[in-house]
Amino acid sequence: MAAKLRKGDSVVVLTGKDKGKTGSITSIDPKSGKAIVDSINIAIRHTKQSQATQGGRTPKAMPIQLSNLAIVDKNGKATRVGFRMDGDNKVRFAKTTGDAI
Numbered sequence: 794m795a796a797k798l799r800k801g802d803s804v805v806v807l808t809g810k811d812k813g814k815t816g817s818i819t820s821i822d823p824k825s826g827k828a829i830v831d832s833i834n835i836a837i838r839h840t841k842q843s844q845a846t847q848g849g850r851t852p853k854a855m856p857i858q859l860s861n862l863a864i865v866d867k868n869g870k871a872t873r874v875g876f877r878m879d880g881d882n883k884v885r886f887a888k889t890t891g892d893a894i
Contacts, residue, residue, distance in 0.1 A: 796872040798819070798828065799884065802894075804862040805871045806833055806834075815865060819854070827856035828830070866890050 798804065798818060805815045811878040817888040834855045842848030863871035866887040885894040 796823065798848050798859060798862060799809050802866045804828075804830060806830075806857070806861060808861050809834070809857070809872065814848055818862075821859075822856065826859050826860060827858070828859055830857050830862070833857060864894065867892060 797889045800818050800821055802818050803815060811833050815845060816833045819829050819831050821828045829880055831854060835852045836855045837850050838844065838853045839850055840848050840879065848868055864874055864887065866872040866889050868890065870889060872890070874885050874890050874894065876883055877886055878884075879893070886892060888894060
């Protein structure tokens with residue numbers, strides 16, 4: 794099945810504590826159906842000090858469910874993704890505007 798969301802896409806969060814925030818997808822795990830979006834779903838991780846690294850609290854972006862994300866169209870609104878054929882190529886397009894992504 795073709796991926797509706799891909800690495801590098803600009804997305805908006807639909808539900809949860811970060812609802813309404815936008816960001817870019819940095820990585821996707823299609824098997825678990827989750828993605829990591831920069832500056833979204835941040836958790837504080839505590840690291841122990843060692844000889845090589847300084848210890849402390851570091852923010853880390855945690856995975857978010859793909860169903861809670863929607864791609865952003867050229868107008869800055871959330872949209873669904875469709876597929877169509879342009880010649881011999883299968884392309885994604887925004888359902889709200891009809892523009893290819």
